[in-house]
Amino acid sequence: MENQEAKSPPWDIFIHLFALIALYLSIYAVVELLFSYIALAFPDPLDWQWYRPHETIRWSLAFLVIFFPAYWWSWRQIEGDLAANPGKRRLRVRTFPIYLTLCLAGLLILCDLAYLVYYFLDGDLTVRFLLKVGALLAVAAGVMWFYLTALRREPGSMPALTVAFVWCATVAVLAIAVAGFATTGSPFKIRLARLDVKRIDDIAAIFRHVRDYAREMNQMPTTLDQVASAGYMDGKPPVDPETQAPYEYRVTGPGSIEICADFQVAQDAKSIKEAYYADMASYQHGGNLMEGDWAHGAGHFCFSRTVIVGRHPNSVSSAPAAAQAPQPKP
Incomplete structure (x- = not known):
């Protein structure tokens, strides 16, 4: 049967191309997730301030959840077709994607080792870097084998x-995905945190407008409507994005004000910056949010x-005061 001439219908081209793309996107998602976990476990002070590991985890997790099952399904389709038609084993539509993947995996391993040698010669080997090298090497070597x-x-x-490898790889991918959900938290909590960041953005804008009013008008505004009408x-x-309450x-004094809101979740300065920089439109005026300390607890x-x-400004200091402890509602 294998010596008979096998035909390659358009379905074969589709399923092999589909599997190839799903595989590459799954590998990309797995590597990005592993790198993000390592970055969270071993933070680097040289990372840019707008680096967003949790946002990267969410994007990579979305790709993995969609494309890995797609690859699994397409691979099973290819294996079933080969079992029924052994003559397709040597068709170029099957062998070309395999040889391409082997070539790319081999080049990835060589580049990975080259980076390892470079950082060794540069004296900059860290646990973080070694873990990333190991993760990339393990993924590329597994695909090649x-x-x-x-x-x-x-x-x-x-x-x-081979069966044991397939199941071990599947379990490993599932574990990586579960770790992503555990790291980023529930979508409901993420939405609440983003609403809180919007509240912080509004409060920062209010402070900026009050500051400009006090400087230009030479008096403290008693209400926000007074600032808006000027x-x-x-x-x-601005009002609360969820309740629409002001x-x-x-x-609170000759040169001091207090602005309050009801927050859903507690956030530190790092998580606020990360959530804020996740929106590139907000990033354009990110400096407004970074004025002062905006860490807060849950509640009022x-x-x-x-x-x-x-x-x-000779009589009154312009340095922002520290955030007060949560105040109970009256």
């Missing part, structure tokens, strides 16, 4: 070692800031 055995074995039932805000004062604003929370009244 799997497809080398696929070229050598006969169509039909797979050897026990043209320092675009329309009405933010609490009050003057107030921020105190000092404001310079007038254009001569």
Whole structure:
């Protein structure tokens, strides 16, 4: 049967191309997830301030959840077709994607080892870097071994070692995906955290407008409507994005104000920056959010800031005060 001429219908081209693309995107997602886990476990102070490991984990997890099952399905389709038609074993539509994958996996391993040698010679070997090298090497070597055995074995039932590898790889991918869900948290909690970041953005804008009003008008505004009517805000004062209730604003001294809101989850400065920089539109004015310390707890929370009244800051300090402890609702 294998010596008979096998035909390659359009389905074969589709399923092999589909499997190839799904495989590469799955590998990309796995490597990105592993790198992100390593980055969280071993943070590097040289990372850029807008690096967002949790955002990378969410994107990679989305790709893995979709494309790995797609690859599994297409691979099973190819294996079943080869078992029924052994003559297709040597068709170029099957062998070309395998040889291409082997070539890319081999080049990836060589580049990985070259980076390892370079950083060794540069004296910059760290645990973080070694773990990334090991993760990339393990993924590339596993893919290469799997497809080398696929070229050598006969169509039909797979050897026990290949079956064990397939199940171990599947379990490993599932574990990586579960770790991603555990790291990023539930989608519901993420939405609440983003609503809180929007509240922080509004409060930062309120503080900035009040500061400008006090400097230009030489007096402290008693209400936010007073600031808006003077043209320092675009329309009405911002309100809570979820309840549409106005933010609490009050003057607490000759040069100090307090702005309060109800927050859903506790966030530190790092998580606020990461969530804020995840929106590239917000990144354009990210400096407004970074003025002062915006870490907060869950529930009713107030921020105190000092404001310079007038254009001569000799009497009042402009340094922001530290965030107060959560205030109970009246």
